[in-house]
Amino acid sequence: MIKVAIFASNNGSNFEAIVKYFKYSRNKKIKKYNLQFVLITNNKRAYVILRAKKLNIKYYIIENDKLDEFLLLNKFDLCVLAGYMKIINEKTLKHCVFINIHPSLLPHYKGIDAIKRIYKDNATNASGVSIHYVNKYIDGGEVIIQKQVKLDKNISYACYKRKVHLVEHKIYPKVIEKFLMSLC
Amino acid sequence: MKLNWKIIENIDCHNIEDEFFKIVGNKRLAQILINRKIDTISKLNKFLNPDNLFAFDYDVFEDMEKVLLRIDSAINNNEKIIIYGDFDCDGITSTAVLYKILKELNANVDYYIPNRIDESHGLNTKALVKLLSKEKAKLIITCDCASSDIACARFVKSFNCDLIITDHHIGKKELPEAYAILNPKIEGSLKENLSLEQIESLNELSGVGVVFKLAYALIKKYKKSQAIIDDLLVLVTIGTIADVVPLLNENRFFVKNGLNLVAYSNMGIKTLVDSVSYSNHKSLTSDFIAYQIIPKINAEGRLMSIKEAFTLLTSYNQDEINYAIMTLTSLNEQRQSLCNQMFIEANKMLENETLENNDAIILYNPNWHAGIVGIVASKLVEKYNRPCLLFTYDKARNLYRASGRSVDEVDIHELIKTQSEFLEFYGGHKGAIGCAFSNKKITFEKLKTNLNNVINEMTKELQYNKYVYIDSVLDFEDLTIDFVKNLSKLEPFGEGNRPPLFLLQDVVLKDKKTIGANNNHLKCYICDNKYNNVFECIFWNRKDISANINSIIDLVFVPKISSFNGETKIQLEIHDIDCKKKAIQDNCSCQKRTLRDILKTACGMVVYASRHKNGEVDLNIIAHKLAVSASFVDMFLHILNDIKMIEIKKQNRNLIEYQFLGSKEMNTIVNHKQFANLNIEFQKINNGRELETVL
Numbered sequence: 001m002i003k004v005a006i007f008a009s010n011n012g013s014n015f016e017a018i019v020k021y022f023k024y025s026r027n028k029k030i031k032k033y034n035l036q037f038v039l040i041t042n043n044k045r046a047y048v049i050l051r052a053k054k055l056n057i058k059y060y061i062i063e064n065d066k067l068d069e070f071l072l073l074n075k076f077d078l079c080v081l082a083g084y085m086k087i088i089n090e091k092t093l094k095h096c097v098f099i100n101i102h103p104s105l106l107p108h109y110k111g112i113d114a115i116k117r118i119y120k121d122n123a124t125n126a127s128g129v130s131i132h133y134v135n136k137y138i139d140g141g142e143v144i145i146q147k148q149v150k151l152d153k154n155i156s157y158a159c160y161k162r163k164v165h166l167v168e169h170k171i172y173p174k175v176i177e178k179f180l181m182s183l184c
Numbered sequence: 185m186k187l188n189w190k191i192i193e194n195i196d197c198h199n200i201e202d203e204f205f206k207i208v209g210n211k212r213l214a215q216i217l218i219n220r221k222i223d224t225i226s227k228l229n230k231f232l233n234p235d236n237l238f239a240f241d242y243d244v245f246e247d248m249e250k251v252l253l254r255i256d257s258a259i260n261n262n263e264k265i266i267i268y269g270d271f272d273c274d275g276i277t278s279t280a281v282l283y284k285i286l287k288e289l290n291a292n293v294d295y296y297i298p299n300r301i302d303e304s305h306g307l308n309t310k311a312l313v314k315l316l317s318k319e320k321a322k323l324i325i326t327c328d329c330a331s332s333d334i335a336c337a338r339f340v341k342s343f344n345c346d347l348i349i350t351d352h353h354i355g356k357k358e359l360p361e362a363y364a365i366l367n368p369k370i371e372g373s374l375k376e377n378l379s380l381e382q383i384e385s386l387n388e389l390s391g392v393g394v395v396f397k398l399a400y401a402l403i404k405k406y407k408k409s410q411a412i413i414d415d416l417l418v419l420v421t422i423g424t425i426a427d428v429v430p431l432l433n434e435n436r437f438f439v440k441n442g443l444n445l446v447a448y449s450n451m452g453i454k455t456l457v458d459s460v461s462y463s464n465h466k467s468l469t470s471d472f473i474a475y476q477i478i479p480k481i482n483a484e485g486r487l488m489s490i491k492e493a494f495t496l497l498t499s500y501n502q503d504e505i506n507y508a509i510m511t512l513t514s515l516n517e518q519r520q521s522l523c524n525q526m527f528i529e530a531n532k533m534l535e536n537e538t539l540e541n542n543d544a545i546i547l548y549n550p551n552w553h554a555g556i557v558g559i560v561a562s563k564l565v566e567k568y569n570r571p572c573l574l575f576t577y578d579k580a581r582n583l584y585r586a587s588g589r590s591v592d593e594v595d596i597h598e599l600i601k602t603q604s605e606f607l608e609f610y611g612g613h614k615g616a617i618g619c620a621f622s623n624k625k626i627t628f629e630k631l632k633t634n635l636n637n638v639i640n641e642m643t644k645e646l647q648y649n650k651y652v653y654i655d656s657v658l659d660f661e662d663l664t665i666d667f668v669k670n671l672s673k674l675e676p677f678g679e680g681n682r683p684p685l686f687l688l689q690d691v692v693l694k695d696k697k698t699i700g701a702n703n704n705h706l707k708c709y710i711c712d713n714k715y716n717n718v719f720e721c722i723f724w725n726r727k728d729i730s731a732n733i734n735s736i737i738d739l740v741f742v743p744k745i746s747s748f749n750g751e752t753k754i755q756l757e758i759h760d761i762d763c764k765k766k767a768i769q770d771n772c773s774c775q776k777r778t779l780r781d782i783l784k785t786a787c788g789m790v791v792y793a794s795r796h797k798n799g800e801v802d803l804n805i806i807a808h809k810l811a812v813s814a815s816f817v818d819m820f821l822h823i824l825n826d827i828k829m830i831e832i833k834k835q836n837r838n839l840i841e842y843q844f845l846g847s848k849e850m851n852t853i854v855n856h857k858q859f860a861n862l863n864i865e866f867q868k869i870n871n872g873r874e875l876e877t878v879l
Contacts, residue, residue: 011371116246116376154346156365157246158372166358 001034002180005076005096007084008041012048014082014101014168015039019055021173029184030177040070042086064088071095077183080176081134085112090136098134099179101172103164105146106130110139115161118151127151129167131175147171187760189740191654191687195219204228210670212662216655216684217674232673234437238382242401246375247364251348251398252405254323254363259291263322266315267295270305270328270391271485273478277423278327278350278392280497281416285399287498289406294319299489300555302580304618305329305611307336316343323348328391330362331355331370332611337362350398352391366394385433388680392423393435414449417442419497422453425470426478430680439676443468452496452505456480459509470676480509483516486555519556526552526560530574542643544594545570546632548584550577558587558616565589569648571596571639575628583608583620584628590615591648594639602638603631652740652760655684660691660717668743668754683742685759691739693731694718703727710739710756720746723758731763738762779866782810783853786820790830794844799830803838814838816865819858827852 008015019037022030039052039059052059062070064086071079071092081088081100088098104114108126118126128148133141149164197218204225208214217223222231242248258265265286269279279295286293296315298308306329315321323346330337331351337360340347346363354369367373368386378386389397399416402408421442424435431439446457446468457468460476484493492508499505526549533547545564552560557574564572573588573596590596595614604610606626610619621631677683688710696708699722706723713736721741723729731737741756786806793801803814803821810817821840824830829848834841853859 152361154341154363155361156250156349156359156363156373158365158367158370159359159361161372162359 001036002030002078002183003036003038003074003076004078004080004176004180005038005040005071005074006080006082008039008046008048008082009043009085010046010048010083012039012041012046012051012083013165014172015048016051016055017169018080018082018173018176019057022177023055025177027177027181030180033180033184035180038076040067040084042084048083068092068095078176078179080172082172087138088134093134093136097179099144099175100132100134100139100141101168102130102132102139103168104128104130105148106132106139106143115164116157119157119160122151122153124151127164129164129171131172145171145175188649188651189654189687189760189762190651191657192219195223197223201225207232208670208673210667212656212658212667213670213673213684219655220681231432231436234433234440238385239434239437240400241382242397242404244368244375244378244382244386244397245366245373247348247366247373248398248401251364251366252401254346254348255286255291255325255402256405258323259286259289262292264320265291265293265323265325266319266321267293268307268311268315268324268326268330269295269297271297271300271490272328273426273482274391274423275328276481276485276490276493277419277426277497278390278395280494281392281395281399281419281423282325282327282350283494284416284419284498285402285408285412288408288412289402295494297485297490297494300485301488301578304609307333307340309336309339312336312339316340316345321345326350327395328352330360331365331367332360334358334360336360350391350394352389352394366398368394381433388430388433388435390424390427390429390435392420392427393429393438396420396438411449414445418445418450418453421446422473422477422481425473425678426482428679431470431676431678432680436676436681439470439678443470443473443676450497451500451502452498452508453477455502455505456496456509456512459513470678474678479519480512480516483512483519486519486559487515487553522553523556523559523563526556527563530560530564534568539568539570541640542646542648543570543636544599544639545572546575546635547573548575548577548628552576554578554585554587557585558589558618561587561589565591569650571599573635578620581620583622585620586618588612588617588619591650593643593646593648599635599638599642603634606631606634652685654687654740657687657689660688660712663688663717663719663743663754665745665752665754668745671743672745685740685742687738687740688756689738690736693729693733693735693737695733696729698727708758710737719754719756721756721758723761726758729761729763731761735763779863780850782812782866783820783850786810786817787824787829787847790821790824790842791844791847794830794842799833799842799844801840801842803840812869813865816862816869819862819865823853823856823858823862824848826858827856 006015006018022035037057039048039057041048041059041061042064044061049059068091072095076096079096079098081098102114104118104126105128109118128146130143130146132143135141147167149167151160194215195218197215200218200223205211205214207228208217222228267279267282269275276297279297283293283295296311298311303311324340325348327350329351330349331353332355337347341361349360349362349365349367351367352369365373368389374383374386396416403413417438420438424438429435446453456477481493484490492511495504496508529549530547534545545568552574554576557576561572561574569591571590571594573586575584575586578585588596596617597612597614600610600617600619606621608620608622610617612618671684690713691710692713694709694711696706699705699707704725704727706726706728708721709718710721711718739758740760741758744755744757746753746755789806793799803817806817807814825832827848828845830842830844832840832842
């Protein structure tokens with residue numbers, strides 16, 4: 001069995017995209033290994049919990065400072081951060097491989113509100129999505145893949161934001177799939 | 185038929201502060217508010233005086249600043265602005281709000297509202313080509329539409345025209361590439377620093393509510409007067425009521441204030457209200473607007489393209505307004521007559537249909553008017569309490585088009601979605617949809633079968649139920665003028681804030697009569713069992729009730745204050761009646777006899793005659809005593825013979841001699857093969873008796 005923990009704090013659209021991708025995947029190799037997802041959230045009111053319930057995925061509400069203990073007891077093959085709004089401390093990072101998604105072409109626009117800052121600054125060179133390994137620095141780990149998103153000041157903020165998210169939903173599951181294939 | 189009544193359970197109010205009850209002024213009313221989750225003083229104050237809400241917070245959209253700058257530049261450069269609206273009342277009023285303010289700012293502005301019959305909701309390429317090439321539009325602002333129009337938005341962009349979307353409908357996964365989007369239901373459109381309460385309030389806005397945010401931002405930017413705000417607030421009120429959004433939070437503010445402004449601002453609406461002979465502007469209600477004003481504004485769009493309705497809302501010329509009202513009134517009469525005719529036709533068609541299980545009402549008539557099938561579908565849902573889809577034929581596009589409405593138990597949007605592969609288009613929400621199909625893909629009969637199969641699968645093990653939720657059970661003593669006046673604190677009523685319903689039990693029906701031009705309403709009088717406290721009641725659209733005068737009934741109602749000739753009194757507007765109570769007077773003679781009763785008596789007579797008349801009976805005499813026919817008695821005695829309760833020794837015409845053998849269970853008679861014939865004979869006799877009573 002392959003166990004993957006997905007971390008999310010709020011909406012969880014990436015969480016849903018990942019789970020659905022593998023639910024309908026025809027990748028026989030991964031299916032053979034019985035892939036199992038769990039959701040970890042630090043926010044008991046997060047909408048992502050509703051998504052987990054609908055998708056029949058087990059979820060845990062865990063304070064960030066209890067994470068270390070939880071990951072010691074429960075082993076995962078991969079930890080996926082998908083809109084998890086807390087910093088994982090260095091000690092916890094040692095328990096598993098962590099990957100994260102960030103809505104900019106790193107190293108540009110690290111940190112929160114990247115989409116809005118890029119849109120406001122019309123930073124076309126930074127507009128995109130990066131998936132990277134997690135280290136102790138915020139959005140500072142080694143980049144696995146990047147994809148550019150066209151930024152056009154003449155389209156609405158909501159539309160730009162949605163475009164970035166749709167790219168995230170498309171590439172994140174594929175990166176996870178590639179990683180898991182390497183485990184099989 | 186009585187509906188299912190549910191008395192709402194009271195929420196514990198022990199922890200509620202005394203101050204709460206003091207402000208409300210009546211304990212029963214306070215309990216109703218608590219049951220409706222208005223359970224703190226702060227919530228109560230916001231509900232009773234919604235003035236200090238967020239209605240005038242306009243800086244709530246991420247794109248608002250961008251929009252203001254773009255409109256400013258369009259005004260300064262005299263660029264052509266087109267407002268692209270929608271043909272329903274929310275769409276027309278939102279278009280009018282934006283048009284009025286942009287005219288006020290001397291913008292080069294025009295509007296376009298698609299035709300309900302030939303076009304559909306939202307942007308369409310044909311109209312856009314005209315607007316972009318002929319009208320040379322440089323900025324298109326949509327009202328109450330376009331959140332899903334991805335291809336059309338791309339088309340507008342390719343003409344170097346900017347598109348600003350204002351809407352309140354949920355978009356698709358992908359969003360249109362518009363210059364800006366003001367739509368609270370689209371993620372990323374609202375600013376991120378808003379409170380949860382404010383987001384909730386913004387999410388309930390109608391299309392016109394969203395447009396008001398933009399209009400108010402423009403008013404502030406260009407420092408325009410209060411008079412234009414008041415004028416626009418009346419339009420917001422009309423659109424908000426028409427779109428049946430919850431009348432809470434900001435919507436409650438708009439409607440509460442807008443109703444008070446009708447007498448002073450917006451010339452068109454004021455004249456229209458006057459024309460319906462409503463003398464007292466002060467007591468205008470949301471119901472009045474919903475039933476008397478909105479249908480007139482909507483009538484034109486249902487039958488043809490919109491012109492006069494828009495003139496009515498935007499003109500400052502009295503003659504123009506009067507002409508618009510005349511046209512709209514006449515169109516509304518036409519619309520009503522078409523609706524009535526279609527409703528009768530649909531009912532006739534239903535007589536030949538067999539509705540099984542939870543089947544929907546799905547009918548097709550190529551001659552029905554596409555603009556009004558939705559209204560008739562609503563009426564059929566109301567009457568039959570089942571989902572309903574009415575199809576008509578669009579000759580211009582060779583398509584079958586339908587409007588559907590549903591009951592609470594069925595999400596009609598989900599239902600129609602299951603057939604999306606056969607549909608040319610579909611859209612709507614849980615309670616109402618519109619769709620079209622071509623018979624090249626599927627036949628009407630096949631689609632009907634498919635839909636009914638899905639619906640029966642969806643509603644397995646459930647029944648369509650229509651509930652009446654009762655807020656409180658009253659005694660006659662509770663029904664005082666002060667109590668009823670106090671209830672008006674909850675107004676304006678509408679979606680999300682329905683008028684409280686009360687129950688009076690065991691009341692005496694004193695009198696009843698039909699009223700109205702077509703005798704289609706019922707007026708009755710009720711009193712308590714001591715014949716005190718008489719109240720006048722009105723039951724709209726009901727010609728009669730099964731209860732007789734002096735019988736005891738339960739009734740569910742909304743109490744209203746009625747003033748006539750200077751006299752103020754309470755009138756109960758009845759929602760439902762339970763007539764299955766015993767009459768006060770002895771009405772035994774009217775009670776229906778059952779066959780079982782007759783058989784019991786007859787068996788008693790057979791035993792009696794065996795003991796006292798040596799088992800000799802005359803069929804005519806027994807028939808007379810039982811008030812049945814001689815052949816009924818004959819048949820009955822032969823059944824008794826067959827089941828060996830008696831043994832017939834001799835029969836000479838009407839005279840029978842028998843020997844009693846022993847008692848038998850009633851079921852032995854019921855199970856006899858001749859019992860069905862006995863029953864038929866009994867029914868014949870009974871029908872005759874009923875006819876005699878009527879005559």
